[in-house]
Amino acid sequence: MITYTIKEVSEKTGLPHSTLRYYEDIGLLKDVIHEKNKRIYTDEHLRRIEGILCFKNTNLPIKKILEFYRYEENLEEAINDIVELMETHEISIVNQISTLQHHLEHIQQKVSYYNKVKESLENNIPIPTWDDVIG
């Protein structure tokens, strides 16, 4: 079986050692082998970390990620909870994307505007108003 040191896992996942230990402390990473005072990780741990990062990067709070894995351990009893958690999270991501897209347009307008301002200042011509550029 292929195994990894904490350093290798850290490099592969981009998570610092401290975070890997922290995730283990709070029960997010389970069954990490402790042998001769060293942690040993397997591909299963790497997959789990990938999953954690997917949740984390979509702004699911750690408590909810923990909940998800608790449910997964009792799939039969918790199937409704797990489906609801996932569907709610899917909606959350869709909403996050549309919020970002909406605000992106506004930021792009700002980029336009301040570039025009910059140009005007460089050429010593009057600074445009927001409405000159955007309105």
Next chain:
Amino acid sequence: MITYTIKEVSEKTGLPHSTLRYYEDIGLLKDVIHEKNKRIYTDEHLRRIEGILCFKNTNLPIKKILEFYRYEENLEEAINDIVELMETHEISIVNQISTLQHHLEHIQQKVSYYNKVKESLENNIPIPTWDDVIG
């Protein structure tokens, strides 16, 4: 001039009183009029809060938002900084969107998978593996 109480601003912006006071404390909201022991807000404040929320909702940290408004007060000297801040932020938002879109696909697969699991449990048929549903 149209003015607003803290309550009205809170209702219009969705920000609690405490947050409006906090933003004022840290210098994010400026020139709020204090009259007869009450705060008075104008449409300019509302526009400023809109801007703050645009930045906040796109995950620009408060320190950077403060920086932006400090730059804006010295547009001529800080035009390069402000353009850089905005362009960097634009890129950040584009990256956030694509990260979310990428992870959304994975979450949608999970939704599919757990819905199949749920169905199987309800019909007393064997639970599919991930590869059965997704692979």
Next chain:
DNA sequence: TATTGACTTCAAGTATACTTGAAGTATTAA
């Protein structure tokens, strides 16, 4: 054998962004 390097634990500290609570003030309604 000693020292180096890579790990270990555990408690305490940090960063960000607010929120809460206690005590006070001003305006209005009874």
Next chain:
DNA sequence: TTAATACTTCAAGTATACTTGAAGTCAATA
């Protein structure tokens, strides 16, 4: 005039997610 309402200040507390520091362990090389 008293009581209710709606605000006010300011310090301290909270939530989330880690990070840091000090002191110790283990195996391998000098």
